[in-house]
Structure formats: C-alpha cells, structure tokens
Amino acid sequence: MAQINKNVIEQLKKDILLKQGYKPASADTLKINGLQQVEANFPNGVFPTGMIHEFISNRDEHASACRGFISGLLNSLTGNKGMCIWVSMQRTIYAPALKEFGIEPDQLIFIDVAKEKDLLWVTEEALKCEGFAAVITEIKELSFSQSLRLQLAVEQSKVTGLVLRTDDTKINPTATVARWQITPLPSHLQGGLPGVGFPRWKVELLKVRNGQPGAWEFEWHGGKFLPVYETEGSNINTSVKKAG
Amino acid sequence: MQQRFMALWFCYLKTDWIAIRKPELIDIPFVFSQPDHNCVMVTAANNIAQQGGVIPGMRLADAKAILPSLEVLQDKPAREEKLLKAIAEWCIRYTPVVALNLPDGLLLNITGCTHLWGSEAGYVTDIINRFNNKGYVVKAAIADTIGAAWALSRYTENYCIVEPKQQRAALCNLPPAALRLDAITIEKLDKLGFLNIESVLKIPLKELRRRFGGDLILRILQALGEVEEYLKLIKEPDPYEERLHTPELYKTRTGIDIAVQELLKKICERLIAEGNGVRAAILSTYRTDGKIQHLKIGTNKATHDVAHLFKLFELHLNEIKPGMGIELFVLQIPKIDKVDIKQQAIWKGKINIDDNGIIELLDKVAGKIGMQSIYRYLPQENYWPERAIKNSQNIKDIKQTPWRTDLKRPVNLFKRPQPIQVSAPIPDYAPMLFRYKGEVHHVKRSDGPERIEREWWLDEGEHRDYYIVEDQNGYRYWIFRSGHYDKATPEWYLHGHFA
Numbered sequence: 001m002a003q004i005n006k007n008v009i010e011q012l013k014k015d016i017l018l019k020q021g022y023k024p025a026s027a028d029t030l031k032i033n034g035l036q037q038v039e040a041n042f043p044n045g046v047f048p049t050g051m052i053h054e055f056i057s058n059r060d061e062h063a064s065a066c067r068g069f070i071s072g073l074l075n076s077l078t079g080n081k082g083m084c085i086w087v088s089m090q091r092t093i094y095a096p097a098l099k100e101f102g103i104e105p106d107q108l109i110f111i112d113v114a115k116e117k118d119l120l121w122v123t124e125e126a127l128k129c130e131g132f133a134a135v136i137t138e139i140k141e142l143s144f145s146q147s148l149r150l151q152l153a154v155e156q157s158k159v160t161g162l163v164l165r166t167d168d169t170k171i172n173p174t175a176t177v178a179r180w181q182i183t184p185l186p187s188h189l190q191g192g193l194p195g196v197g198f199p200r201w202k203v204e205l206l207k208v209r210n211g212q213p214g215a216w217e218f219e220w221h222g223g224k225f226l227p228v229y230e231t232e233g234s235n236i237n238t239s240v241k242k243a244g
Numbered sequence: 245m246q247q248r249f250m251a252l253w254f255c256y257l258k259t260d261w262i263a264i265r266k267p268e269l270i271d272i273p274f275v276f277s278q279p280d281h282n283c284v285m286v287t288a289a290n291n292i293a294q295q296g297g298v299i300p301g302m303r304l305a306d307a308k309a310i311l312p313s314l315e316v317l318q319d320k321p322a323r324e325e326k327l328l329k330a331i332a333e334w335c336i337r338y339t340p341v342v343a344l345n346l347p348d349g350l351l352l353n354i355t356g357c358t359h360l361w362g363s364e365a366g367y368v369t370d371i372i373n374r375f376n377n378k379g380y381v382v383k384a385a386i387a388d389t390i391g392a393a394w395a396l397s398r399y400t401e402n403y404c405i406v407e408p409k410q411q412r413a414a415l416c417n418l419p420p421a422a423l424r425l426d427a428i429t430i431e432k433l434d435k436l437g438f439l440n441i442e443s444v445l446k447i448p449l450k451e452l453r454r455r456f457g458g459d460l461i462l463r464i465l466q467a468l469g470e471v472e473e474y475l476k477l478i479k480e481p482d483p484y485e486e487r488l489h490t491p492e493l494y495k496t497r498t499g500i501d502i503a504v505q506e507l508l509k510k511i512c513e514r515l516i517a518e519g520n521g522v523r524a525a526i527l528s529t530y531r532t533d534g535k536i537q538h539l540k541i542g543t544n545k546a547t548h549d550v551a552h553l554f555k556l557f558e559l560h561l562n563e564i565k566p567g568m569g570i571e572l573f574v575l576q577i578p579k580i581d582k583v584d585i586k587q588q589a590i591w592k593g594k595i596n597i598d599d600n601g602i603i604e605l606l607d608k609v610a611g612k613i614g615m616q617s618i619y620r621y622l623p624q625e626n627y628w629p630e631r632a633i634k635n636s637q638n639i640k641d642i643k644q645t646p647w648r649t650d651l652k653r654p655v656n657l658f659k660r661p662q663p664i665q666v667s668a669p670i671p672d673y674a675p676m677l678f679r680y681k682g683e684v685h686h687v688k689r690s691d692g693p694e695r696i697e698r699e700w701w702l703d704e705g706e707h708r709d710y711y712i713v714e715d716q717n718g719y720r721y722w723i724f725r726s727g728h729y730d731k732a733t734p735e736w737y738l739h740g741h742f743a
Contacts, residue, residue, distance in 0.1 A: 061719040061741055064656045068743020071655070083602055094657035094740060095621040095633055099647040101743075106636070106643050109602075110619040111609060118613050125608060131601035184743070186688065186718035195691045196712045196720060199743045220743070 017043050017210060021051065021155070032076045034218070034225035041205055041212040042178070049077065050158035052150050054142065054176040056206075058168040063138075065184040065201050067093055070162055071101035072220055074134055077160055078103060082133025085126045087111045087119055089138065102223050120146060127153040127161050134160045140167040147174035179207040185217060200228065246408055248358070248386060250368065251393035252350040254331075255381045259290035261327055262317065264379040274315035277304045287319045291381070324348065332478045337489070337530055337572050338371060343475035349397070351390055351475055360489065368403045387411050390475070391467030395422035395441075412468055416442035423463045429456055484577035486510045493532055493569025500529075500564060504557050505550065507575040512548045515580065521546025522553060524579035529564055530572035537564055542615060544606045546581035552604050556611045623647050627696050629657060629739070651694065652712060654722040654740030661737035664723065668736075674711040678723065680738050685715035693725075712742065 014024065022043045023029070032039060032047050039047050055070065057063040074084055084107060086093065091112050095105035111126075113119045116139070123137045127150060142165055154161055163176065181204040187197030197219075204215040217228035254260065258276055263269045273293035275286045284304040293314060298307040308314055324347045332342045332350055341353035354367065361367040368384050375382040385396035385404040392411035396404045399418050406414045415422070418441050420433045433456075438444050444452070445464070453461050465471040486507045494500055504527065515521060523546055527539040541556040564570075606618055621633040622643045632653075668675035674690035692711030698704070706727030714720045720742035726735040 060656065061717075064654070064741035065743050067655045071743070085605075092656040092658060092740075094629070094654055096623065096647055097653040097655045097657075097743075099649050100652070104643075105633075105647055106620060106622055108620070109606070110621075111613075112617050112619065113613055121612070122609055125605055129601045129605045131605075184718045184720065186716075187714060187720070194689065196689045196714050196742075199720070200718070201743075 020210070022046065022048060022210070030076065032073060032225070033223070034227070035073075035076075037216055037227060038203065038205065038214070041208055041214045043210040048177050049160045050154055051177040052147060052154060052161040052163060052175070053178050053180060054147070054174060055162065055164045055180045055182065056168040056171065057164065057166060057182070062181075062183055063164065063166055065199070066164055066180075066182045068101060068199055068220065069180075069182045069201055069203065070136060070164065071098045071103060072225060073162070074098075074136075075102035075223070078107060078133040083107055083109065083131060084134045084136065085109045085111060085132055086136045087113065087122050087126065087138070089113055089116070089119060091138075101220065116140070120149075123161070123163075124149060124153045127159050128157050130157045130159065132159050134162060136162045136164065138164045138166060141165065141170055142172075142174055144172060144174055147176055151175045177209050178205060178211070180204065181206055187219075246355075247353065247388065248355050248364070248408075249388070249390045249393045250352045250354045250371075250384055250386045251345070251390070251397040252335075252352065252371070253383045253397040254328075254348045254350075254375075255383060256288070256290055256294075257324055257327060257348045257380070258288040258319070259293075260380045263290065269315065272315055273298070273311050273313060274317060275300075275304070275307060276317050276319035278319040278321070329478060333536070334534055335371075336479070336574075338367070340479075340485070341475060341477060342479075343477055345394070349394070351394070353475060354386065364405050368405065372403055387414070389467055389469040390473045391424065391463060392469075394424060395467060398422060412445075415467060416440060416445070420444055423460070423467060425460060425463060429460055432456065484511060484514075484580060486575045488573040488575075490571065493571055494573075495566045495569045497561065500561060500566065500570070501554075501558075503570075503573045504561070504575075505554055507573055508550045508553050508557075511575055511577060512550050512553070515548040515577075515583075519583060520580045521548045521583035522577050522579075523581045524577070525553065525557075526576045526578060527557060528574045528576070529566075529570045530574070531567050532569050532571050533567055535567065539564065541611050542579075542607075543603075544610060544618075545603045546583045547603070547607075548583060552607070555604075556607055559608065559611050626699065628699060628702075629653065629696070631699075631702075652691075652742070654720075655743045656741040657722075658739055661724070661739045664736050664738045666723075666736045668725075672709075674713050675723070675736065678713075678736065678738070685713075685717075685719070685721070687713045688716055689714040696724075710739070 023046060024044050025046050029046050030049055039045055042048055055066045057066050078084060086108055091110060095108065098105045098108070111122050113122060119137065119139060123135060126132060126135045142163055150161055183202045185200045185202050187200045189195055189197040198221045200217065200219045202215065203218050205213045207213060218225045219228055259274065273296055274290055275293055275298060276288040277284050278287045286298060286300050286302045286304055286307050288300050289298045293311060296311045298311055298314065304316065328344050328346065328350065332344055335342045335350060335352060339352050339354050339357045343351045345351045358364045358367040361370055364386050368386060372382055372384055383397050383400055383402065385393045385400055387393040387396060387406035388408055388411055392406060392415055395415055395418055396406060399422055420438050420441055421430045422441065433444065449461055462471065466473045488503050488507055494503055522543060524542045529537045539557060539560050547553065609618060620636045622636045622641060623645050624632055624634045625645055626632050662680065664678045664680045666675035666678040672693060674692055675687055677684055677686045690711050690713040693709040695707055695709050697707045708724040708726055710722060710724040712720065713723060721738055722740040722742065723736060723738050726737065
C-alpha cells in the first residue's frame with residue numbers, strides 16, 4: 001500500500017511539474033556541455049529552458065565572470081546557429097571575447113538603451129519573439145512584478161531569458177526559475193606553471209524552484225564546463241555544496 | 245495628355261500677411277520699407293495705400309508726401325520667398341506639382357486634379373475662397389500654358405479659365421507686359437505703340453528677334469504653347485506616394501488608424517507587385533487649420549507586410565494631434581529595397597537571422613528607441629582592440645574574416661582605459677600590485693606582455709604592452725602600459741576584465 005501511495009505521489013509530482021512547464025527528460029532534451037552536476041539539481045534533472053534565470057553579482061569582476069558563464073551557457077542554448085539578444089544600459093561586453101566560449105559573436109545583437117523603462121520594454125518584446133535562442137538582460141534591480149511579466153512573456157514563446165542583476169544589495173523574491181551567483185576563483189595551471197590559467201568560477205545555485213540549491217566549482221576548458229576536481233585530481237571536493 | 249496650369253497671384257502678399265497677424269492694420273494705409281543704397285524704398289503697399297497713389301518701388305519720402313497718414317513697417321529681405329514657400333506647401337493638397345513664381349505668385353500644374361472638385365471652376369473657386377477667408381487677396385487663371393495662365397491671372401477681375409487651345413484668343417487683348425518681360429522691353433514696346441499682344445503677334449518673329457532679342461520670342465512661344473516650359477518644383481513628387489483625401493475630417497484615433505491602414509494597403513499592393521519593400525516611410529497629416537505633422541519610421545529589412553508596418557506607425561500615432569480634424573493623409577516611401585522572397589514554410593522552425601520575428605522586433609526597437617541603439621558586430625582585421633570589431637550596418641551582413649581565438653581578449657572592455665597606479669619591476673614584467681579606485685590588487689599570476697602597435701596610418705600615439713593579471717581574489721584583469729619604460733613615470737591603464 002505504501003508502495004502504491006508512493007507511486008501515486010511520484011506520478012502526481014510529475015504531473016504538477018509538467019503543468020508548471022517542466023518537461024521530463026527525453027532524447028531531445030537540451031544538455032549543457034559539462035554541467036551535468038548542476039542539471040541534476042533541477043526538477044527532472046533537466047536545465048529549464050523557456051524560463052527566466054536570474055544571476056546576481058555585486059562587483060564588476062563578478063559580473064564579468066557571470067558574463068563568461070552565461071556565454072558558456074549560450075554555447076549550448078544556441079546550438080551554434082540561433083540568434084541571441086543582449087540588452088543593457090552601459091554595455092562593456094567585448095564581443096570578440098565570446099568566441100572563446102564557443103559562440104560566434106555575430107550571433108548576438110546588442111541593444112543599448114538609456115532608460116530602465118526601455119530596457120524592460122525591449123526585454124519583454126524580445127522574450128515574446130520566438131526567433132531568439134536566448135535573451136540576456138543586464139539590469140540593476142528586478143522587482144517581483146517585473147520578473148512575473150518577463151516570465152509570462154516567455155510562456156508562449158519558450159525563449160530562455162537570462163537576467164543579470166548587477167546590484168545585489170536588494171535581493172527580493174522574484175518569479176524566476178533559478179537564482180545563480182558566479183564568483184571568479186583563482187585559476188590553476190597544471191604542474192604549477194606560471195601564468196594565468198583557464199577561467200575558473202564558483203557556481204552557486206542560491207534558489208531553484210522545485211529543485212535543490214547547490215554550489216560547485218567549474219572551469220571553462222576545451223569548449224565546455226569542466227568540474228574542477230576532474231582537472232586536478234581530487235584536491236578539491238564537491239562538499240562545498242550548501243543549502244541556499 | 246493636355247496639360248493644364250494654374251497661376252495664382254497674391255496681389256498684396258506681404259501686407260495681407262501682416263494684416264492677418266495684426267488686424268488693427270486692416271483699415272489704415274501702410275507700407276513695408278527697406279533701405280536701398282542710401283534711400284529708403286517702399287517694398288510693398290497695402291490695398292488702401294495703393295488706392296491713395298503709393299506703389300511699391302517708390303521712395304518712402306515721396307510716399308509719405310502723398311499720404312501723410314501712412315504707417316511704415318520694416319521689411320526683411322527674402323520674406324516673400326519664405327512666405328510663398330509656406331503657402332506653396334499648403335497648396336500641395338490641391339496638386340503635388342507646385343512651383344514658386346517670385347515675387348508674388350505660384351504656378352500649379354493641375355492636370356488631372358480638378359475633377360476631384362467637380363470642375364475647373366469648382367477647383368479655382370475653392371482655392372480662391374480659402375485664401376480670401378484667410379485674408380489674402382488672390383487672382384487665378386487656368387490655361388494650357390504657364391505663360392497664358394500667368395498673363396491672365398494678372399489681368400483678370402477674380403479668376404479666369406481659358407478653354408483648352410484657346411490661349412491665343414485670350415491673350416490678344418492683354419498689354420504686352422502680360423508676357424513676363426523685363427521693364428526695358430516693355431518700355432520699348434510701349435514707345436513703339438504696341439498696345440496689346442495682338443499687335444505684337446502680327447509682326448513676323450524674325451523682325452521681333454532683331455529688335456527685341458530672343459527673350460520676347462521665347463515668352464511669346466511659351467505663352468502660346470509652342471515651346472515647352474518646365475516648373476521648378478518646391479518638392480519633387482515621390483514616386484511612391486499615396487494620398488487619402490476626404491471631405492469628412494478625421495478627428496479620432498480610430499479614424500486615423502483606419503486611414504493609415506488604408507494607405508499602407510494601397511502602397512503595399514503596389515510594392516508586392518514590384519517585389520519591393522519599405523525601408524523608410526513618412527506619414528504626413530494635413531490639418532484643416534493648416535498645420536502639417538510628419539511621422540517617420542524605418543525598417544531593418546525591406547518589408548511589404550501591412551500589419552507590421554502599421555505596428556511601427558502605431559507606436560507613434562499618439563503624437564498626431566488631430567486638432568479640428570485632419571483632411572489629408574499622405575504616405576511617402578522615400579526608401580525601398582528588394583524583398584527576398586523565401587519559402588518560409590521550409591525555413592520555419594529553424595532559427596535564422598532572416599527570422600521575420602527578429603527583424604520585426606528590431607524595427608520596433610529602432611522605431612521606439614532609435615536605430616543607433618542596435619549593434620551587431622563583425623570582425624575587422626585589426627589588432628588594436630577598439631578597432632577589432634565593426635558595427636554591421638545591415639543585419640544580413642556576413643563576416644568576411646573569422647573571429648580570432650588565438651589571442652585572449654577580456655569579456656569586459658572599457659570604452660576608455662582607466663588609469664591605475666602600479667609598482668612594477670622593470671623592464672618587461674607585469675606589475676607586482678596595482679591600485680584602482682582606492683583598492684589594492686596584488687598580482688599573483690600574470691601573462692604577457694602582448695605588444696599592440698598603433699596603426700600609424702590611422703592615428704598617432706604610444707603602443708601598448710598588455711598583460712593579463714590575476715589578483716589575490718582570483719579576479720582577472722587586462723592592463724597595459726602605454727609606451728616604453730624610458731619615461732620617468734610610465735602610464736598604466738586597466739582596460740578590461742576577464743571572465
């Protein structure tokens with residue numbers, strides 16, 4: 001009886017997830033290159049596309065790391081042919097650097113706006129446009145109602161929205177599917193060689209709707225995310241996971 | 245097709261103009277004056293002053309002697325041209341072909357326009373009534389040639405319509421001055437006793453040429469229609485133009501919406517047939533009180549989709565103030581382009597830059613925020629970081645060279661390098677620490693230098709030695725030293741962040 005109940009509950013959970021827009025894993029499910037450990041913390045073990053992800057950062061350096069990480073995600077999201085749109089107010093991103101993360105910089109359209117109102121308008125309109133593989137927005141703050149509007153915009157179009165919040169002093173609840181924080185970590189070169197190594201980050205999932213928060217260390221290496229312990233044997237463990 | 249022209253003559257152009265603005269002047273004699281060399285001349289006189297014997301071209305002192313009560317206003321050079329131009333633009337509602345006839349007239353090619361007002365008489369009375377209501381005294385004439393229309397407008401009571409091919413008969417009784425001649429020729433003709441044009445026409449042309457020169461012959465032939473005459477238009481008619489003229493005034497937003505859609509439908513039908521699409525469009529609305537408002541839209545890619553074009557206009561339609569009502573809508577397409585016809589069914593589902601959704605979104609952004617807010621970069625074969633990319637003007641541009649990956653470039657690049665203070669071992673090592681915005685960064689790891697020379701044919705200045713450095717927190721920066729070490733205090737800059 002307990003077994004049956006458990007099965008029923010499992011089935012119900014799956015149904016609810018489906019109704020919330022989470023697709024069960026299937027053959028054509030999108031896999032992010034090398035990010036399997038993180039994907040496992042999402043419902044159904046699938047990176048949720050067609051939803052709004054939120055990234056927070058409080059320093060320019062963190063925001064840069066975040067942009068690098070987002071570029072790495074875009075690599076898998078675009079599948080090397082889709083167009084993305086990057087909306088921001090004071091844009092500093094340098095397009096040629098994105099090639100390192102496996103996307104052609106000419107796949108990106110940048111929109112520079114002067115007013116925050118326009119920023120949200122462009123983002124919402126872009127999210128409604130099915131032609132984009134992803135929409136990236138850099139914004140200072142995102143209120144709950146604003147995030148809700150963005151989430152509603154993608155429900156029809158199934159475009160993935162990535163919101164980079166550059167001011168983390170006010171962290172309010174939002175309707176986003178996940179809240180990420182990317183911080184740069186000192187790089188390492190094998191055998192203690194001098195010089196700067198591959199980009200290395202601490203990737204934290206602070207909040208995941210219907211999923212598990214967690215923290216990992218990743219390096220961008222050879223065109224994909226590489227968990228840090230793999231690159232250096234076992235001197236860094238995965239026990240940095242913590243409850244968000 | 246038989247051409248028909250109308251000449252409009254503003255008998256008291258400048259004085260009527262000022263009297264409309266200053267009604268107290270209507271009942272008193274007044275003139276405009278302007279200094280010419282060392283005496284003041286009358287440049288324009290109103291109706292009452294002219295009846296009292298004051299005519300333009302007189303000295304002001306003489307005029308004042310004739311009419312002591314004369315009011316004098318300062319004239320400005322080229323005022324009549326400005327005035328006529330504004331009036332000519334207003335006249336575009338009657339015909340698209342309007343030309344100035346300085347100093348006091350307009351010439352209109354009205355071929356094929358008059359039937360909208362019932363007849364030529366209806367057309368000309370409508371124009372005259374409109375001007376009279378405003379306060380301008382005008383006379384008009386319609387004829388087959390510009391010369392005949394001009395002549396008759398100057399010597400008619402109110403208006404005059406010359407039936408097709410009857411200009412010779414109509415001109416016969418007018419004085420030779422009606423032929424648009426210079427003052428010397430008129431005086432000569434007068435002295436010789438040519439009191440009307442008929443008497444001039446009786447003389448063989450050869451004789452006339454010998455005595456009066458080619459100008460008189462040309463004017464005669466032009467007036468009779470034997471030599472073609474062309475108008476210098478105030479505005480070239482657009483080949484892609486649609487007009488919506490209505491007796492009912494449009495006052496509501498719904499009405500304006502319908503009008504714009506109507507116009508777009510008409511123009512798109514034509515563009516579809518030609519395989520062209522709109523790249524830029526201008527909507528002009530002519531209000532009944534004479535105000536003209538313009539709306540401009542641009543597209544990123546040629547399109548002839550009515551719904552999409554309407555959406556672009558819709559963003560701005562609120563700016564149109566209908567006031568008392570709009571009587572004429574004109575839609576012009578100054579820029580067209582070929583439309584790529586694609587088998588859209590095949591392409592659907594596959595994401596592509598040609599995706600119409602994307603293009604439509606960019607059009608919307610361009611319409612609301614401005615074209616200058618959209619960037620898409622293509623590689624450029626330059627090492628200098630600021631010049632390694634160029635903004636592609638056309639969304640369909642394809643890169644000519646591949647993006648480079650052999651040289652590391654930062655994810656963030658400041659528009660302007662930020663000065664930093666460093667302490668560095670010499671000569672060619674990265675700094676040991678640097679200070680930026682009051683924060684000290686100890687350099688733990690570094691790569692470099694990568695020397696980038698300026699392209700001397702583009703600009704002058706020092707080269708840059710770039711280093712990639714990582715500080716104690718694991719933050720990665722791109723810094724450079726400007727120029728060689730031989731200066732007392734070498735300048736260091738922070739130029740970007742790596743991921």
